[in-house]
Amino acid sequence: MYKTKAYSAASATSPLASTTIPRRDPTEHDVQIEILFCGICHSDLHLVRNEWNNVMPAVYPCVPGHEILGRVTRVGSGVTGFRPGDLAAVGCLVDSDRTCRECQAGLEQFCPNGTLTYNSADKHLGGVTYGGYSDSIVVDEHFVLHVPSNLDLAGAAPLLCAGITTYSPMRHWGVTKGKKVGVVGLGGLGHMAVKLAHALAAHVVVFTTSPGKKEDARRLGADEVVVSGNADEMRKHAGSFDFILDAVSADHNIGAYMQLLRRDGNITLVGAPENPLAVSAFGLILGRRSLSGSPIGGIRETQELLDFCGSHNITADVEVIPIQKVNEAYGRMLKSDVKYRFSIDMASLKSE
Numbered sequence: 001m002y003k004t005k006a007y008s009a010a011s012a013t014s015p016l017a018s019t020t021i022p023r024r025d026p027t028e029h030d031v032q033i034e035i036l037f038c039g040i041c042h043s044d045l046h047l048v049r050n051e052w053n054n055v056m057p058a059v060y061p062c063v064p065g066h067e068i069l070g071r072v073t074r075v076g077s078g079v080t081g082f083r084p085g086d087l088a089a090v091g092c093l094v095d096s097d098r099t100c101r102e103c104q105a106g107l108e109q110f111c112p113n114g115t116l117t118y119n120s121a122d123k124h125l126g127g128v129t130y131g132g133y134s135d136s137i138v139v140d141e142h143f144v145l146h147v148p149s150n151l152d153l154a155g156a157a158p159l160l161c162a163g164i165t166t167y168s169p170m171r172h173w174g175v176t177k178g179k180k181v182g183v184v185g186l187g188g189l190g191h192m193a194v195k196l197a198h199a200l201a202a203h204v205v206v207f208t209t210s211p212g213k214k215e216d217a218r219r220l221g222a223d224e225v226v227v228s229g230n231a232d233e234m235r236k237h238a239g240s241f242d243f244i245l246d247a248v249s250a251d252h253n254i255g256a257y258m259q260l261l262r263r264d265g266n267i268t269l270v271g272a273p274e275n276p277l278a279v280s281a282f283g284l285i286l287g288r289r290s291l292s293g294s295p296i297g298g299i300r301e302t303q304e305l306l307d308f309c310g311s312h313n314i315t316a317d318v319e320v321i322p323i324q325k326v327n328e329a330y331g332r333m334l335k336s337d338v339k340y341r342f343s344i345d346m347a348s349l350k351s352e
């Protein structure tokens, strides 16, 4: 075991602050990674503030961060896919049972015995796992991803959650050339969804509450942009979408978007607001529409996403910040004031 620097929250109401945490020494199949960049996901904020208490109570101290990108510093004797000096990335999962039906299918995100990167029971050291707002991390190589060398590192980190979480349902629901795809909420997830749907050659329509994001939405790849408060603009799209991805982090009227689906259209929730959303039965019945959800993606598909981004040169639009600005960044994220993902430069942690 060794100690590494990190930022943690001591309670649901405490700001994140400098600390040290234990990490295991790499065992046979482990990869030790020096973290260079870590994205800030809205899930970090939900969890740290215990907003998901009913499903996933936070354990304190809590070290968030699951958009991890870094360089390999050490590997265990049984590791075959990584060498010291390689780029490496870790997303939301660091372990699973590898034996259940989901794991066998390469869908580790559904494993009933999965270990999340933070706030899951730590099988090695006891207590809970600690995430990427830290100097280094040690992860079994099965859960470590390869990063295409052409990608900007700060912008590639968010692919590990925002990227895969939007890519996976779009692949599952058949987003391809010519499909009409809506993206609700132009935040970290939403802006990745726009870039990826555009790269998949879909016709992309962004729904935003922020009129100031209209031009950005087009630059990111949207064919049309709708300010969702404008009822006339919304009505024009009634019954026309094949697929809508809802990436909103707070209470909102999902019924307004269900009306926009065509027959057999699907709306998938990736946003995870604290409170339940109201769904009208007739919004689904008429049109045989479906509503579903989707969590991150499996390891195989996450690598596929990274390779896809490598070949299309896709990264997140990031504002790089030092770790000392993380609390300020959380405040700005809540005001939808981030263009479009914060990526923490972990070198800033060395001065703590």
Ligand SMILES: NC(=O)c1ccc[n+]([C@@H]2O[C@H](COP(=O)([O-])OP(=O)(O)OC[C@H]3O[C@@H](n4cnc5c(N)ncnc54)[C@H](OP(=O)(O)O)[C@@H]3O)[C@@H](O)[C@H]2O)c1
Pocket: 040, 041, 042, 043, 044, 046, 161, 162, 165, 184, 185, 186, 187, 188, 189, 190, 207, 208, 209, 210, 213, 247, 248, 249, 250, 251, 252, 269, 270, 271, 272, 273, 294, 295, 296, 333, 334, 336, 338, 340
């Ligand atoms: N399913 C999964 O596996 C998974 C993975 C990662 C994250 N998530 C969840 O996905 C959600 C989005 O995460 P993120 O990191 O992309 O967050 P984010 O960067 O804060 O983006 C959320 C966006 O939602 C819109 N929004 C915020 N408040 C709103 C309100 N009151 N009404 C309507 N729209 C509002 C804003 O877009 P506009 O300004 O364009 O309106 C905002 O930019 C979070 O709940 C997060 O926990 C889920």
Ligand SMILES: [Zn+2]
Pocket: 041, 042, 043, 044, 066, 161, 162
């Ligand atoms: Zn996330």
Ligand SMILES: [Zn+2]
Pocket: 096, 097, 098, 099, 100, 101, 102, 103, 104, 108, 110, 111, 112, 113, 114
């Ligand atoms: Zn499993």
